[in-house]
Amino acid sequence: MGPLHGYGIARRIEQSSGDEVLLNQGTIYASLVRLQQRGWIVAEWGTSDNNRRAKYYSITRSGRKQLAAETSYWQRLSAVVRRVLAPSEGGEQ
Amino acid sequence: MTLRELWCRFSGVLRRRGFDPDLENEMASHLEQAKADFLQRGKSEEEAERLARVKFGSAVAAKERVWEQRQMPAISSFLQDAQYAARRMRKSPGFTLVTVATLALGIGLCSVISSSLNGVFLRPLPGVPEPDRLAMIWAPVPYPWFENFRDRGKGLWTIAATMASAPLGVAVEGSGPERIIGAVVSPGYFATLQVQPLLGRWFDPRLEQAGGAPVAVVTERFWRTHLGADPGAIGRTLRVNGHTATIIGVGPRNFIGTVAGSLNFPEMFISVTSGATIAPELRDDVSSHSTKPLFYLLLRLAPGTSLAAAEARLDATARALANQREKKGRLIRLIPAGRLLPLNKEKLILTLGFDGALMFVILGLTCANLGGLMLARGAARGREFAIRLSIGAGRRRLIRQLLTESSILAVLGGVAGLAAAKTLFGLLSRIQTESNPLTDSLMSGPDLKVALFTFLISSLTALGFGLAPALAITRLDLVSVMKADPTAGLGRYRRLGLSNTFVVFQVAAAMVLVLIMGFFVLGARYGSKTKPGFDTAPISFFSVDPARDGLTPSESADVLRRIPKRLARLAGVGAVTLAEQPPLSSTFADTMVSVPSLKAQAVAMQKVGPGFFSALGATMLRGEDFTDQDLLSGEDSGKIVPAVINQTAATDFFGEADPLGRRIQQDQRTFQVTGVVRYAPRASFMGRPIPIMFVPLTVKDLEGDATEGTTVVIRARTQISMPVLRRELAAIDPRLTPFHSQTTPGYLAESDRVDPVDAAFGPTIGLFGVVLACFGLAGVTAQNVQRRRKEIGIRTALGAQRWQVLRLVMGECGVMVAVGASLGFAAAWAFVRVLCAASAQIALLISPVVSNRALTVGVPSLLIALAAIACYVPARRALSFDPLLALREE
Numbered sequence: 001m002g003p004l005h006g007y008g009i010a011r012r013i014e015q016s017s018g019d020e021v022l023l024n025q026g027t028i029y030a031s032l033v034r035l036q037q038r039g040w041i042v043a044e045w046g047t048s049d050n051n052r053r054a055k056y057y058s059i060t061r062s063g064r065k066q067l068a069a070e071t072s073y074w075q076r077l078s079a080v081v082r083r084v085l086a087p088s089e090g091g092e093q
Numbered sequence: 094m095t096l097r098e099l100w101c102r103f104s105g106v107l108r109r110r111g112f113d114p115d116l117e118n119e120m121a122s123h124l125e126q127a128k129a130d131f132l133q134r135g136k137s138e139e140e141a142e143r144l145a146r147v148k149f150g151s152a153v154a155a156k157e158r159v160w161e162q163r164q165m166p167a168i169s170s171f172l173q174d175a176q177y178a179a180r181r182m183r184k185s186p187g188f189t190l191v192t193v194a195t196l197a198l199g200i201g202l203c204s205v206i207s208s209s210l211n212g213v214f215l216r217p218l219p220g221v222p223e224p225d226r227l228a229m230i231w232a233p234v235p236y237p238w239f240e241n242f243r244d245r246g247k248g249l250w251t252i253a254a255t256m257a258s259a260p261l262g263v264a265v266e267g268s269g270p271e272r273i274i275g276a277v278v279s280p281g282y283f284a285t286l287q288v289q290p291l292l293g294r295w296f297d298p299r300l301e302q303a304g305g306a307p308v309a310v311v312t313e314r315f316w317r318t319h320l321g322a323d324p325g326a327i328g329r330t331l332r333v334n335g336h337t338a339t340i341i342g343v344g345p346r347n348f349i350g351t352v353a354g355s356l357n358f359p360e361m362f363i364s365v366t367s368g369a370t371i372a373p374e375l376r377d378d379v380s381s382h383s384t385k386p387l388f389y390l391l392l393r394l395a396p397g398t399s400l401a402a403a404e405a406r407l408d409a410t411a412r413a414l415a416n417q418r419e420k421k422g423r424l425i426r427l428i429p430a431g432r433l434l435p436l437n438k439e440k441l442i443l444t445l446g447f448d449g450a451l452m453f454v455i456l457g458l459t460c461a462n463l464g465g466l467m468l469a470r471g472a473a474r475g476r477e478f479a480i481r482l483s484i485g486a487g488r489r490r491l492i493r494q495l496l497t498e499s500s501i502l503a504v505l506g507g508v509a510g511l512a513a514a515k516t517l518f519g520l521l522s523r524i525q526t527e528s529n530p531l532t533d534s535l536m537s538g539p540d541l542k543v544a545l546f547t548f549l550i551s552s553l554t555a556l557g558f559g560l561a562p563a564l565a566i567t568r569l570d571l572v573s574v575m576k577a578d579p580t581a582g583l584g585r586y587r588r589l590g591l592s593n594t595f596v597v598f599q600v601a602a603a604m605v606l607v608l609i610m611g612f613f614v615l616g617a618r619y620g621s622k623t624k625p626g627f628d629t630a631p632i633s634f635f636s637v638d639p640a641r642d643g644l645t646p647s648e649s650a651d652v653l654r655r656i657p658k659r660l661a662r663l664a665g666v667g668a669v670t671l672a673e674q675p676p677l678s679s680t681f682a683d684t685m686v687s688v689p690s691l692k693a694q695a696v697a698m699q700k701v702g703p704g705f706f707s708a709l710g711a712t713m714l715r716g717e718d719f720t721d722q723d724l725l726s727g728e729d730s731g732k733i734v735p736a737v738i739n740q741t742a743a744t745d746f747f748g749e750a751d752p753l754g755r756r757i758q759q760d761q762r763t764f765q766v767t768g769v770v771r772y773a774p775r776a777s778f779m780g781r782p783i784p785i786m787f788v789p790l791t792v793k794d795l796e797g798d799a800t801e802g803t804t805v806v807i808r809a810r811t812q813i814s815m816p817v818l819r820r821e822l823a824a825i826d827p828r829l830t831p832f833h834s835q836t837t838p839g840y841l842a843e844s845d846r847v848d849p850v851d852a853a854f855g856p857t858i859g860l861f862g863v864v865l866a867c868f869g870l871a872g873v874t875a876q877n878v879q880r881r882r883k884e885i886g887i888r889t890a891l892g893a894q895r896w897q898v899l900r901l902v903m904g905e906c907g908v909m910v911a912v913g914a915s916l917g918f919a920a921a922w923a924f925v926r927v928l929c930a931a932s933a934q935i936a937l938l939i940s941p942v943v944s945n946r947a948l949t950v951g952v953p954s955l956l957i958a959l960a961a962i963a964c965y966v967p968a969r970r971a972l973s974f975d976p977l978l979a980l981r982e983e
Contacts (some may be wrong), residue, residue, distance in 0.1 A: 006119060006127040024150025025123065029116070030158035030183070037098040050129065054122045055115075 003056035005048065006032065032057060040066050102164060116159055124149060170490075174497035181498065188470065189502070189665050192457070192463060197513060198508020198861055199349045199459030200554065203452040204539055204547045206513035210448050211543050212535040214441065216433045219530075220348030222287050223393075224431030225624075228400055230390040230407070231437055233257070233354065236365075236380045238414055239279065239388050243412055249398045253278060254388040255287040256363065256374050257354025259800035261361055262641035262830065264332035265319050270642070270830045273315070276350060276359035277372050283310070283342075286351070290790075291316075293327035293342035301366045307338040308364065312350065315360040316343045330793035333363065335643010335828055336371045349530040352423075352434060353389035357528045373640035373798035388922045391430060400427055401458035433534055443931050450924065451609070451858070456550060458602035458862055460557035462869045465595040467499065467558060469876050471566030479571050492563045501561030507551030514539050514547075523706050565591050596873045597913040598867040604917025604956055605924065606862035610855040611948045612925060626771035627711040629841065631667065633812045635834035636677050638802030646796035652826050653795040654724075657702070658806055659821055660813070667808040671702030671790055675804050676709055676842055677774050682783050686759045688746045695775070696742055697783050698759075700790045706737070706770050708808045715742060716753050716768030734788055737768035757786065764788065802832070812836050863956060866913075867963035874906050875967035882974055890976035904970050906964035914953055914960075 004012065009032075010025040035041045040063030046056045059067070131141035149155070156175050182189040217224045228250075239254040246252055259858035261275035280296035284908045291313055301308065309322070309331060320340075330337050344350075350359045369375040380389050394403055411424040428437045436444065471478075478491055525536060539547070624942025631777035637656070657669035674680070682695040706718045716737070723735055736757060743752045743766075764786065773782035795803065807813060813821075815834060822829040835843075839857040878885070886897055 004121070005126070007123045007130075010123075011130075024155075025127070025148050026120070026150040026152060027158065028161045029119070029155055033159050033162045034098075037101040039097055048126070052122060052125060052129075053118070054126065055119045055906030 003044070003046070003058040005054035005056050007054070035063070038066075039063070079080065103168070113159075116156060116648040120149075120152060120155065130718075136458045138680050141304065157752055160653055161527060162710045164821070170493070174494050175501060177494065178498040178501050182501070188466075192466065193509060195459060195463060195502055195865065196551075196554065197509035199455055199510070199865075200503075200507045200547060200825075201510030201513040202455050202858060202861065203550055204511050204543060205517060206448050206452055207546050208514060208539045208543045209535055211540065212433075212537060212542070213531065214432060214434055214436060214444060216350065216534055218349075218431055218433060221431075222661065225429070226394050226396075227286075227430040227848050228392045228394055228403065228427045229351075229353075229430035229435050230392070231428050231463045233386045234425075235384045235386050236410070237382065237384075237674050238411065239390055241410060241414060242390065242407055243281075245406070246392070246403075248395060249401055249406065250392045250394050251285045252393075253282040253391045255279070255282060255351065255353045255391060256352075256365075256387055256692070257375060257800075258352065258359045259391065260638070260641065261354075261363070261372075262332075262334050262638065262643075263319075263361065266330070270332065271640070272638075272832060273891075274351070274357045274359050275317075275359055275363055277365055277367075277374055279362050279365050279388075282362065282391070285391055287393065288345055288348050289347045290342040292324070293340070295342050296362075296364045296366075296664075301364045302345075303366045304368065305338055305366060307333065307343045307367045307371045308874050309333060309338045310342040310344065310362040311340060312344040312348065313346050314349070332643075333361070334371050334641040338363070338367075338371060351391060351430065353391075356434070356531060375799075376646065376798055380649060381955065382787065389396065392427070400429065403427055416563070426965035428602075433531065439813055439931070441645055443928070446931075447657070447928065451606075452550070454602050455858065455861070456557065456574075457604070458599055458865055460554055461595040461598040461602065462865045463499075463502075463558035464562050465592050465599075465869050465873055468563040468565060468592050468595070469872060471495070472876070474566070475569060482567070482569060488567045490827055492560075495563035495566065496555070496559045499563075500555040503551045503555035503558075504548075506554075507547050510551075510719070511539060511544055511547045521971055522915050527824065561591055566575060580977065582836050591614060592873050593909055596870055597916065598910045599869040600910055600913025600960060601917035601920060603862035603866035604914050604953065605921045607859040607952050607956060608918070608921035609924060610859040611853065611952055618886075624773060625841075626773050627709055629677070629837040631810060632676060632806065632837035633708060633810050633835065634672075634806045634837065634840075635818065635831045636802040636804050637822070637829055637831055639826070639829060640798055641802070642826075642830050644826065644828060648826070649797075650792050650795040652829065654792075655801055655825050656822070659825060660805070660807060662822070663809075663813065663817070665810040667810075668704060668815070669805060669807050670705045670708040671795075672705060672806050673700040673794075673799065673803045674801070674823045675835070676806055676837055677772075677841060679844060680774055680783065680785070684759060685762075686757050686786065688757055691746060694784070696738075697785045699785060699787050700794060701787050702790045703805075705787070705806065706768075706772070708806055709772075712771040713737075714743075714769040714771055715751070716766070718768065718788045719787075723791075725792060726789070734762060734764050736764035736765040737770055737787040738766055739770055739772040739782060739785045739787075741782045742786055743769045743774075790829050803834075863959060866956075867959055870906065870910070870960055870963040871967050872900065873909075874964045877905060878902055878967055884977070885971050886974050886976040889974065895972050898971055899965075899968060902968040903961075903964055906960070910957060910960040910964075914957060931960065 006028060007025065010023065010028050013021055013023065013028075015088045016026050032043070033042070035057075036043060039060060040058045043055050043057050045053060127145035127148055128141045131144050132138070136144060154678045162883065218227065221227070237256065239252065243252045256277040258274050258276045262270045262403065263273040264270040278296070280298040283290075283295035284485045284782075293310075295310060296308070311326075316326055318324060320329070323329070326340055326343060329340050331340060332338075352358055363372050365375065365380045367375070369377075374387070377383060377385070379385050392403065394400065394621040404423065404425060405424040407427065408423050410421070412418050415424060417424065428435055447590050481491060482488065515538050516537055522533075522536035522538075525532060567776070579867075637653070639652055640646070644652065653671060657671060660666060660669045680697040680699065682697045684696050684698045685693045686696050687693050701717045701719065704715055718735065719735070726732075733756075738746070738752065738757075746752065746757070747755060752766045752769055755766045757766065770787070772785065774785060790803075815831075818831055822831060881902075885901070888898060888901070
């Protein structure tokens with residue numbers, strides 16, 4: 001996944017969630033600033049396919065590491081939650 | 094939050110809020126892309142634009158969020174608070190000025206106290222590496238002990254011995270002799286201090302053997318002032334106490350030696366191996382087999398040796414040496430010696446404790462005063478706070494705002510106070526005449542350590558006077574404040590309310606400051622008012638120190654007996670005699686004696702020559718003056734020594750009974766009273782002269798090594814001129830050099846002259862306390878009057894008389910003043926008790942003053958009178974209230 005501009009990121013979130021997550025697109029900019037401050041992404045001005053100037057964000061190495069860590073944490077957590085919430089297999093109903 | 098994020102945020106703070114082109118561009122580009130997307134999906138131009146905006150949400154909110162993300166919330170809101178505070182301060186310059194001035198005074202006083210404390214006691218010993226490893230044996234020990242300690246301390250410490258610093262008669266080629274402070278030290282002294290010479294070498298234990306040619310080491314300061322910073326000074330000779338000595342070394346810059354036995358820093362060092370011919374202190378073989386405890390020991394502890402461990406080891410050795418294995422406590426006390434003035438732990442705690450308590454009271458008073466002011470001001474700002482609270486500001490935020498305001502004031506006050514202290518010390522050092530390492534260090538004023546301390550106390554002060562009012566002010570009844578009830582902001586009157594507590598504390602603190610300062614300053618100064626008991630006009634004196642002019646003991650005793658006889662033959666001279674000290678010199682009652690039927694008494698002991706009292710013209714109330722017979726008598730143990738006491742001692746010891754023939758015991762010696770004289774020295778407490786016991790000088794004393802020489806007292810119509818004096822002395826022995834020649838009235842005037850700084854300091858603190866307390870009291874009274882306007886109006890309307898109204902208002906103040914004054918009095922009393930219990934010296938100094946009526950009754954009365962005036966002025970306003978106006982406010 002190459003560099004993406006803010007609008008692209010917002011769209012990607014909406015699309016990849018199957019339009020389940022519908023956000024005020026403006027709110028992603030504060031989050032982008034935070035991710036930059038933590039050194040997980042970097043930004044650069046560039047030109048889009050349709051020849052418009054836009055600021056492109058790309059993930060850094062420490063960002064990837066963080067993503068991997070967060071992803072595995074989330075998977076563990078959701079697995080635990082799923083297990084807890086799953087109907088028990090024996091005994092009580 | 095990671096460090097990197099913190100830094101990004103912090104630098105974000107410095108960026109100003111407002112138009113951010115980068116963000117604007119990015120958002121515009123976002124909207125365009127969204128619009129293009131919608132256009133592609135077949136929306137109309139207008140619809141696409143609208144949908145893009147709807148999708149984006151509030152652009153303002155988005156910007157706001159980015160902004161917040163970039164900021165450090167605490168700092169930015171602090172900056173807001175600070176800006177707001179600065180605006181408010183500019184708006185009321187009067188309030189700001191008064192507050193900052195009060196703080197500057199309070200903090201400045203503390204800065205002065207801490208600078209002098211730092212300058213005298215806390216600075217590390219200059220010019221010496223690793224001063225923290227130095228330690229000192231507090232009380233002097235005999236020389237053999239030193240050798241023993243040295244031999245047993247291999248690997249644990251290096252050790253050096255030094256005698257109490259004392260004058261040396263030093264003459265540089267081409268000029269007359271001058272008295273220079275010197276120190277007799279063991280050869281290893283400099284090696285123990287680990288200092289390197291600027292020029293030449295130090296004493297060397299292998300080269301400096303007993304009986305060798307005398308050599309001297311001088312400080313860099315002496316080298317500059319007396320040898321013209323001569324690079325070839327090594328090998329030059331000096332006359333030291335009348336004998337030739339060669340300079341072998343010059344100390345490094347900044348090195349000032351160490352103090353022992355006195356507060357004088359030496360400028361010249363003589364080795365103990367030099368022998369008694371050059372240093373009279375070394376007579377009687379004190380540096381070989383003597384048991385006389387004359388040597389102070391300086392240790393450098395090896396790494397890994399603790400002070401306590403070294404002390405234990407030294408103590409065990411000393412016990413074996415003194416054959417006192419059973420004795421309780423410690424024979425040897427070791428104290429850290431890495432500071433300018435080494436103090437034992439008790440004295441250090443006492444000094445720090447006293448000054449700390451003083452600073453605490455001063456700052457407490459400042460806080461209470463400003464706290465009251467802040468409360469009153471907060472009341473006036475009630476509406477402002479009510480509005481801020483009702484539109485959603487948290488109480489926390491308001492408290493933070495108020496604390497920010499007080500912090501800014503305190504920092505301003507602290508900076509001003511520190512600057513004032515710095516300036517004060519700068520001025521003082523310019524007018525100060527004598528220069529020695531101690532005064533130089535004192536006069537250098539606040540250093541970085543003091544500045545940091547000042548900053549610390551400023552911050553504490555900010556909290557002290559800001560927090561309680563901030564808590565009280567923000568506890569508002571919003572409805573009544575918003576309804577513009579003029580008294581709402583003031584809160585309900587409470588007897589134990591914050592503002593009253595502040596006033597009580599201020600009165601108490603002022604009382605403590607005035608009493609304590611009174612005890613120490615006035616008490617010790619009362620002495621100069623005493624009448625000597627005889628006419629001092631014809632009396633003059635000078636000193637000679639034959640031992641330091643190079644005379645042998647027997648020559649010395651001989652010339653000292655001839656001087657009075659020869660001078661008495663001069664025209665116009667009535668009588669000439671000898672004494673240990675100048676007549677009427679101030680002295681301490683520091684010798685404990687006992688009289689049968691009485692417990693131990695403190696008395697000052699002075700040695701005087703034959704005919705001393707008749708030469709002065711002092712009245713013998715009973716008995717006889719000393720005679721030549723007394724001078725000639727030796728001082729065998731067991732022999733009864735005649736003593737003349739002054740009238741204070743006579744009353745103290747014997748009351749109404751006849752003192753003649755009575756016995757007085759001191760240690761192993763017995764004295765018998767042979768006379769009572771009317772004689773009041775300069776040292777006295779609250780008008781009562783110090784008790785003195787005079788004992789006769791003996792031939793042994795005249796041979797001796799008295800470090801201040803011997804005083805020759807002359808009664809003459811006109812003072813003998815210096816040339817005549819020199820001629821007469823030269824006729825007796827050409828080596829004699831007189832010094833300290835003075836008339837007694839001149840001497841008394843000089844000793845009565847109080848250092849203007851010392852004189853100003855105590856009263857300044859006292860005045861500061863009183864003024865602050867009075868203003869605080871007046872402020873609170875004014876506020877209380879304002880609060881009770883309606884009540885007073887109704888009472889006046891119902892026919893209350895002026896005095897009844899006045900009593901109503903003043904009564905409240907009266908209670909506060911009475912409570913504050915009693916608390917303050919009790920606190921001062923307890924403080925003095927603690928001090929007296931902690932230090933016998935202080936007890937001696939102030940115990941006679943503690944019971945003095947002028948201070949213990951006069952000061953509180955004065956304070957209460959001033960407090961009454963401070964209440965009356967604002968209370969008078971209550972009388973002028975128009976009852977109609979007061980009632981119409983409803």
